[in-house]
Amino acid sequence: xxxxxxxxxxxxxxxxxxxxxxxxxxxxxxxxxxPHREIAKDPAVGPRLAGALRSFPEALxxxxxxxxxxxxxxxxxxxxxxxxxxxxxxxxxxxxPTGPFGEIVxxxxxxxxxxxxxxxxxxxxxxxxxxxEALKSRLADHPVLSSFADFxxxxxxxxxxxxxxxxxxxxxxxxxxxxxxxxDNRAEGREDQYLDAATLxxxxxxxxxxxxxxxxxxxxxxxxxxxxxxxxxxxxxxAGDRYQRGAGGMAKSIAEMCGCVSASGMDVKNxxxxxxxxxxxxxxxxxxxxxxxxxxxxxxxxxxxGMKFQAFLANGMPVLDDxxxxxxxxxxxxxxxxxxxxxxxxxIGNASIGASTSDEAVYRELILEPLxxxxxxxxxxxxxxxxxxxxxxxxxxxxxxxxHKNYRLIAAIAVLADQIAKAEMPAFVEKIGxxxxxxxxxxxxxxxxxxxxxxxxxxxxAMRRAMFLCKASLFLNRVTELxxxxxxxxxxxxxxxx
Amino acid sequence: MLxxxxxxxxxxxxxxxxxxxxxxxxxxxxxxxxxATSCFV
Amino acid sequence: MVVFxxxxxxxxxxxxxxxxxGDPSFAGALGGIALGLKSYHIFELKSEIPADTWKxxxxxxxLQTEDELIEEICKTMREVRGD
Numbered sequence: 001x002x003x004x005x006x007x008x009x010x011x012x013x014x015x016x017x018x019x020x021x022x023x024x025x026x027x028x029x030x031x032x033x034x035p036h037r038e039i040a041k042d043p044a045v046g047p048r049l050a051g052a053l054r055s056f057p058e059a060l061x062x063x064x065x066x067x068x069x070x071x072x073x074x075x076x077x078x079x080x081x082x083x084x085x086x087x088x089x090x091x092x093x094x095x096x097p098t099g100p101f102g103e104i105v106x107x108x109x110x111x112x113x114x115x116x117x118x119x120x121x122x123x124x125x126x127x128x129x130x131x132x133e134a135l136k137s138r139l140a141d142h143p144v145l146s147s148f149a150d151f152x153x154x155x156x157x158x159x160x161x162x163x164x165x166x167x168x169x170x171x172x173x174x175x176x177x178x179x180x181x182x183x184d185n186r187a188e189g190r191e192d193q194y195l196d197a198a199t200l201x202x203x204x205x206x207x208x209x210x211x212x213x214x215x216x217x218x219x220x221x222x223x224x225x226x227x228x229x230x231x232x233x234x235x236x237x238x239a240g241d242r243y244q245r246g247a248g249g250m251a252k253s254i255a256e257m258c259g260c261v262s263a264s265g266m267d268v269k270n271x272x273x274x275x276x277x278x279x280x281x282x283x284x285x286x287x288x289x290x291x292x293x294x295x296x297x298x299x300x301x302x303x304x305x306g307m308k309f310q311a312f313l314a315n316g317m318p319v320l321d322d323x324x325x326x327x328x329x330x331x332x333x334x335x336x337x338x339x340x341x342x343x344x345x346x347x348i349g350n351a352s353i354g355a356s357t358s359d360e361a362v363y364r365e366l367i368l369e370p371l372x373x374x375x376x377x378x379x380x381x382x383x384x385x386x387x388x389x390x391x392x393x394x395x396x397x398x399x400x401x402x403x404h405k406n407y408r409l410i411a412a413i414a415v416l417a418d419q420i421a422k423a424e425m426p427a428f429v430e431k432i433g434x435x436x437x438x439x440x441x442x443x444x445x446x447x448x449x450x451x452x453x454x455x456x457x458x459x460x461x462a463m464r465r466a467m468f469l470c471k472a473s474l475f476l477n478r479v480t481e482l483x484x485x486x487x488x489x490x491x492x493x494x495x496x497x498x
Numbered sequence: 499m500l501x502x503x504x505x506x507x508x509x510x511x512x513x514x515x516x517x518x519x520x521x522x523x524x525x526x527x528x529x530x531x532x533x534a535t536s537c538f539v
Numbered sequence: 540m541v542v543f544x545x546x547x548x549x550x551x552x553x554x555x556x557x558x559x560x561g562d563p564s565f566a567g568a569l570g571g572i573a574l575g576l577k578s579y580h581i582f583e584l585k586s587e588i589p590a591d592t593w594k595x596x597x598x599x600x601x602l603q604t605e606d607e608l609i610e611e612i613c614k615t616m617r618e619v620r621g622d
Contacts, residue, residue: 359515359599399512399547408605415602473511500587507541508542509543522593522597525592526588
């Protein structure tokens with residue numbers, strides 16, 4: 001459906017579309033921060049980890065992953081008995097790799113996209129002669145991602161020799177060596193500790209996974225890449241070199257790869273609340289009339305792969321944090337149909353620095369203040385989406401069900417605001433809550449995975465309002481004790497159906 | 499019981515933060531000599 | 540002494556035991572070395588904290604945590620201390 005006329009300032013923007021994808025990369029799990037460090041301390045860990053990695057069919061059939069791409073709703077996921085990882089896809093009809101919101105991408109396809117993401121000569125990533133044509137043609141045959149297959153190979157690959165001498169990181173597919181990643185060995189990069197192969201693999205992975213999500217967004221919306229006029233990236237990576245370590249440029253790198261020739265862009269950083277901050281910024285840019293089609297993109301975090309692997313090994317479970325998450329959201333002026341992002345003054349929940357002296361003050365600001373401005377009681381919001389970590393991962397990792405803790409927090413605020421009684425807390429949580437389903441990946445599970453489900457339900461008339469509540473552990477930067485929060489309310493379009 | 503004691507504080511972002519515990523210990527006359535808040539996600 | 544704000548009884552038991560008796564798995568640097576430190580959870584120390592501080596810092600935390608969990612936490616800490 002067309003967007004109404006020229007961009008006009010004033011009214012609230014809408015969440016026009018979104019894409020939610022997962023990239024299954026079991027052989028990149030050893031390069032996650034925790035696995036990498038543990039293997040370095042004790043090489044025997046490597047084979048034990050390798051023995052617990054999942055196959056693509058297993059990752060595909062995994063119900064939380066199916067929920068991330070929209071093939072299951074959170075309510076349907078809650079009905080499936082635990083352990084969810086026992087659903088290996090053998091007993092039932094094999095689920096499709098694509099769902100309403102996007103795709104679960106297999107590893108080989110992602111390796112090809114990584115290759116496509118390289119821009120340097122000599123390339124940062126190189127595949128061995130034997131397998132590279134197959135990797136490329138698999139990408140060329142993909143119904144949505146085939147545009148990425150337009151790249152060339154080096155005439156004489158040297159990557160195998162470099163891996164053998166230890167100067168490049170191997171890229172495996174099980175026992176088969178497919179290729180490798182090298183550091184920036186050019187004069188400018190040779191002595192730069194921040195341009196090692198591991199860091200560059202991380203950066204390339206953000207670009208490649210972000211580009212997959214953005215391409216899916218364009219595909220779902222049915223628009224050309226050139227129609228996007230601004231892109232905001234919001235991951236937690238630090239892209240740059242020794243002099244500008246986290247200076248960014250990921251939004252435009254991703255947009256360039258996807259052919260968004262009309263777009264400019266920037267990176268927004270706010271730890272786990274990055275996507276929420278980016279979405280608010282995107283909405284404000286649209287509301288001001290500056291831009292008409294703003295895409296918020298989040299690539300996945302390689303560093304967080306396998307973070308809880310020790311818990312899985314200890315419990316005889318498969319490694320469940322083996323997927324990169326990637327999301328893209330399209331924000332446009334009001335089209336009369338799509339769910340509205342509230343951006344009236346006071347309707348975005350902030351944690352002001354002054355309030356950050358106490359937890360209670362922070363959450364009153366985040367939750368109660370915006371609802372007060374909107375004239376709403378807490379019960380007027382159908383669902384609250386806090387961090388949505390998969391409980392199957394978090395409970396075995398010894399953190400308990402973090403999603404449930406977040407809902408206890410929300411219910412506690414309702415009690416302190418005299419809107420419910422303490423005894424009503426469990427029933428309130430049941431009403432406004434849901435089960436978690438997203439990978440433990442910082443900015444990825446932080447509320448936004450519910451956006452696809454919420455906007456779909458609102459379009460179907462099944463939901464009126466949802467509040468998205470993101471927390472950010474700013475104190476992890478070591479120069480503050482603060483943590484941050486951002487909340488926003490999305491509501492079914494009042495003009496829809498008229 | 500806390501007065502004049504040297505205290506190490508271990509908080510958790512999704513439970514009780516180190517900051518909240520520290521404020522309580524300070525108010526009770528204790529001295530926080532170590533503080534960490536973990537973020538397991 | 541040590542004061543905890545984390546609410547997982549299993550983790551509390553391991554950490555509190557380590558500070559008292561040394562690493563129970565004997566795997567780490569503190570294996571076999573008893574520091575003899577007493578550990579408490581902040582929920583146990585309500586009577587030690589001035590009421591207005593407790594109200595502004597901890598009332599919200601208490602409300603969030605299920606009564607049964609608070610009991611289990613306090614029981615775990617008492618067991619480790621040997622009270």
